[in-house]
Amino acid sequence: RDPAPRWDLRPGRPNLSAFPRAAWLAATRRALHRAPMTAFDYTAESGAAELRETLAAYLARSRGVIADPARILVCSGFSHAIAILARVLHARGADEVAFENPSLHIYRNIAAANGPRVVGVPVDDDGITVSSLDSPAVVVTPAHQYPLGVTLAPGRRAELTRWAEETGAVVIEDDYDGEFRFDHQQVGALQALAPERVVYVGTTSKTLAPSLRLGWMVLPRFLVEPVRTALAESGARPALLDQLAMAELIESGAYDQHIRRCRIEYRSRRDKLLAALPDSVLPQGISAGLHLVLQFPGEVPKEMEVLAACRRRAIGLEGISGYWIGEPQREGLIIGYGAAAKHAFGGATQALREAIFEVT
Ligand SMILES: Cc1ncc(COP(=O)(O)O)c(C=O)c1O
Structure with a gap:
């Protein structure tokens, strides 16, 4: 596993600081x-x-x-x-x-x-x-x-x-x-x-x-x-x-109680992330889990350009094109809202917003 980036929006991870x-x-x-x-x-x-x-x-x-x-x-x-x-x-x-x-x-x-x-x-x-x-x-x-x-x-x-x-x-x-x-x-x-x-x-x-x-x-x-x-x-x-x-x-x-608490936290993070996103992007997927996919209408800019802008701001996230067997069918970002520490989540969404503005 890579070391955690400054702004951690990597998918697939829960909030480790919430471990009960x-x-x-x-x-x-x-x-x-x-x-x-x-x-x-x-x-x-x-x-x-x-x-x-x-x-x-x-x-x-x-x-x-x-x-x-x-x-x-x-x-x-x-x-x-x-x-x-x-x-x-x-x-x-x-x-x-x-x-x-x-x-x-x-x-x-x-x-x-x-x-x-x-x-x-x-x-x-x-x-x-x-x-x-x-x-x-x-x-x-x-x-x-x-x-x-x-x-x-x-x-x-x-x-x-x-x-x-x-x-x-x-x-x-x-x-x-x-x-x-x-x-x-x-x-x-x-x-x-x-x-x-x-x-x-x-x-x-x-x-x-x-x-x-x-x-x-x-x-x-x-x-x-x-x-x-x-x-x-x-x-x-x-x-x-x-x-x-x-x-x-x-x-x-205690397990149910922990899950209830996490559900409230992740839901609120998802809402904050969606609110921070510019209108130029299309969030995909149901209201669930720890991740969402962002697509760019018309596929401009390219996934690579957005990822590069995110890297320059030390934001950790992934592109979706690597998930396909064979030719990628879509481009976009996969964003995890579980991983960041609570105090850093606002900064991470702000950094992402700036990165998207830079390339759109
Ligand atoms: C699609 C998917 N399946 C399963 C898992 C869990 O795998 P494991 O139980 O081996 O940690 C993950 C975790 O990242 C996942 O993203």
């Missing part, structure tokens, strides 16, 4: 107090029973996931999940995994490194174009497409799960920021429409901290055993103490 240190400390203290001696032994690859039970209830109420502890496996975030799932699906005959185009190259690379070929499927304003799918597995971000920020339209959600049921394909739902929707149109997990075809993957990387490396998969029953075996073979799993602390954090209500 006191609540995590209290949860760890309670977990340590209660943990039996066996908690310090080699641990089960499926994850702590306490966390899987707590997650089953939490995911059902917060995201509408159809989850029972027996089909939940704890992992080290989405990166770990996609590595394991790609390996398992490849071993079961899936020679190809489709990703949304555009999407993050790091996850495509992890999938490809574990066996299957990776292909891209176009995304439009309603999300992934299901009619273009022709692979035995697909990775989607239905709540909030990354990077474009659209949501998978209701008709497409039904079409995607119908397609999976008819073809026997597996859908991997990357619910990386599903807790953060600001416009009261909460859309539940896709997994609830087809729990035997959709693998739901959640992570603490946006709600708590990326360094925790803590996430979970809710699996179709036929995949539980193969994925459990692959997890064991990967030799990697999050520390049991962190899993027990996470279970305590959720059980105590």
